[in-house]
Each structure stands twice: as C-alpha cells, then as structure tokens.
Amino acid sequence: METKKPRYATFKDYLKENYHGPYMATDIVIRHEEDHKKGIVLIERKYPPFGLALPGGMAENIPFYQNAVKEAKEETGLEAMIDNKDKPLCVLSELDQDPREFIATVVYTAKGTGYLKPCKDEDAKSAGIYTEDELRGLLEKDIWAFPHHKKILKIYLEQKIN
C-alpha cells in the first residue's frame, strides 16, 4: 500500500481546522395515547424561536437515537420506544432550515409510554397530543418554531408507521 502522509498530524487537527458544521440536532415523532386521545406529541417552546415544535434538541455526545429518547423524556416526560435506531424517518440538512446556524436534524419515529409531563427546566413550556386531523389543520398555519418541522410531519403523514 502507498504510505503517502496524511495532510494533518492528527484527525483532530484536521477537524479543528476544517469542520464548521453542520451542527446536529435530533427530533422525534412520538405516537402516544393518553386520556382517550391518540395522536402525535408536540411541544410549545419556552425559548426562541417560539412556537409549536416536535420534541428534540441539539445532539450531545451520545448516539443520535439515544439523544432523541433523552430529549423526548426531558421535554414530554414520556419514554420513547424508537421504531428503528438505524433507519430514521428522515434527515434534513438544508442550509437555511434553522434561523440560528447550519443545523441538520436526524428524525426518529417512536411509540410513547408513560404520561405527558414536561420537565420544568427544559425547552418545553407545554406538551400535548394532536390527532392526525388536528395536525393537518396546524400544518396550514404559521405557528411553528421551525418551518422544517412542517416538512417532517408531512413526510410522517405520507409514510406513517401504524
């Protein structure tokens, strides 16, 4: 094999100089039933950008599917049983989808267990269940914290796992 030298002393050096994002987030579409209502869980954000959103947040130093479960727990109180940890619903990485930075998201689907109860120190002011009909109505409105969450929910509604 050729032994031509790599262009940086270590890969950490390479990353330090060359990695400028995308920074990663995870989002999660949780199917949940509680008090005779069945649907998808959305939160209302406590911090900017305000509005309705899927539970989710910036990636930490854990695999993405674990990050999605952790954020779900913090923001909704639910245990999220991920459908497939290797195959997310979608990955969105357009440059302008988050107003703050170049942030891409890996989106999982899951079944929720437990009871809705957002942790009071987290991003969610409240969390609620929305039926598919309600979701379709909300998708027409300008009440979303992140416009690409509308795209995620459209992808979900088109190809949902029951």
Next chain:
Amino acid sequence: METKKPRYATFKDYLKENYHGPYMATDIVIRHEEDHKKGIVLIERKYPPFGLALPGGMAENIPFYQNAVKEAKEETGLEAMIDNKDKPLCVLSELDQDPREFIATVVYTAKGTGYLKPCKDEDAKSAGIYTEDELRGLLEKDIWAFPHHKKILKIYLEQKIN
C-alpha cells in the same frame, strides 16, 4: 408567552461552548454498471485507516446529500443520482465506530452514471465494482477501513432498492 431569557447571548455562543460532536460524515452505496460488470462501488483508501471502504467523507458546509454526491464524484469519478435525499439508507452514530473521533454518518443510496475514475488527489487509491456475491464474501473478511461500513452493506443487502 413567557419571555424567560435564553441561557446564552447567542446560539453560536451556546454551540461554541456545548457542541463537541458528533462530527458528521456521509457515505454512499452506488449501484453501477460498467464493462459488463454490475454491482456496488467500493474504494481502496490511500490514507489511514487503510482498507476497503464505501465512497464518502467528512461533511462540509452543504446539505448531506450534496456532500455524498460530491465525495462520490471525487473518489470514483461517477455522477451519483441519489435515490431519496430526505430518506437515507441509514444513519449510524455509535460512539466507537470511527477510531479517530466521534463521527456519525448519514448513508445514501444512489445510481451511478459515467465511468469509474478516482481523482488522483482524493482519498481513493482505486475504485471498483463488486457484485453482490463478491460483497457477501468480502463482508466475511477483515479488509475494511471502517468496521461500520460492513454494517451499512449488510443493511443495504437486506433491504436493497433495485
């Protein structure tokens, strides 16, 4: 709405302090036919870690699916027609999958057009087509630069798009 202040002045400040990976890569499974041989394209890496690999590389400041197409072009000479830019084949983000850093990968499938001809300044020493039978044989061997590429190819072979 509550107007409790965010905990950092800007989101960039938050990221600077709190984002420590995962750093992102993309990989691509290219179906290609050339000189009466039809199969999947693999490269032999010119730099460490040495071995066989899927075409791919670190994410740059472009959407992941564009990154996958760019790396495919550089490392194989092929134009890659991505099957679905929103729905990758898989996303792998285990902490130890890359020996160098916490690097997660978004993996796309694509159809190749053009002719195999790796760019001489890129990571690939050579690129070749491997039939499914050949792939199954190679997956038994310890000749891979990244062990998780074996997992990707197993996922592909189980659920391949024809």
